[in-house]
Amino acid sequence: MNPMSICTPSSSHSSSSGSPTKAWIIHGVVVGAAIVAAIGARGYLLGRSRRFRSRAIGIIPARFASSRFQGKPLVNILGKPMIQRTWERAKLATTLDRVVVATDDEKIADCCRRFGADVIMTSESCRNGAERCSEAVQKLEKKYDIVVNIQGDEPLIEPEIIDGIVKALQVTPDAVFSTAVTPLKPEDAFDTNRVKCVVDNLGYAIYFSRGLIPFNKSGKVNLHFPYMLHLGIQSYDCEFLKLYPKLEPTPLQLEEDLEQLKILENGYKIKVIKVDHDAHGVDTPEDVKKIESLMVEKNLS
Incomplete structure (x- = not known):
């Protein structure tokens, strides 16, 4: 398969001119293909479940076009582009053999090469970070067991969080994905840019949502409940990640616009670690000043 084609969205089927029977046949073929892809991934993972996942690579997916913040990776944060600051933090992780930037934009690629990062060019048609990482890893000559999407x-x-999710996937062979959560601040409870997560007693994800979960009858934040905020970092079994784009988009994934839900809806397990991390993501231009003030306060400039 041509690596450049794996991010291309499936073409839609119109049912306006076809018969109901034909529409159901087409639907069955699509669902059947998704099931075959899921079974293929599952069969591979069962075969490798006893093998220790030793080699890990960190990939930072970056695109220039963004509906909320155009050119966000290149925004200046105390004299350095944000993508450079992320790359420098990732390079401190002890579990990563390599860190690369995956992008479809030459401006980002040129910037990254100037500060010394390895760059892999990917297709503009990638629909999310996981698909961009999937395309990038297939272009690498060296083989890896774990891919960390940073x-x-x-x-x-924090580099320690990167190391934590890598180790979590290494010791949990029945999971294909690992990620981290931290306590949610009450003021962020209804912020749809802050993704929430609920976890079972064994440390596996039950659900992710942009809304507040769990939700109670009062419709208000329960100040005594330990709500969890999902941090924007995740690691994948490398072979599963290559198969990920073959899985059809799922209803919950599309409704919430969260790629993790496609993994859960297909029956795969996501291992979650809990950490104490004061999350400061940059979602809007206004967030840049907050980040800079925090860095000055903590002497991280």
């Missing part, structure tokens, strides 16, 4: 808009991500 969000470029978390310039203060």
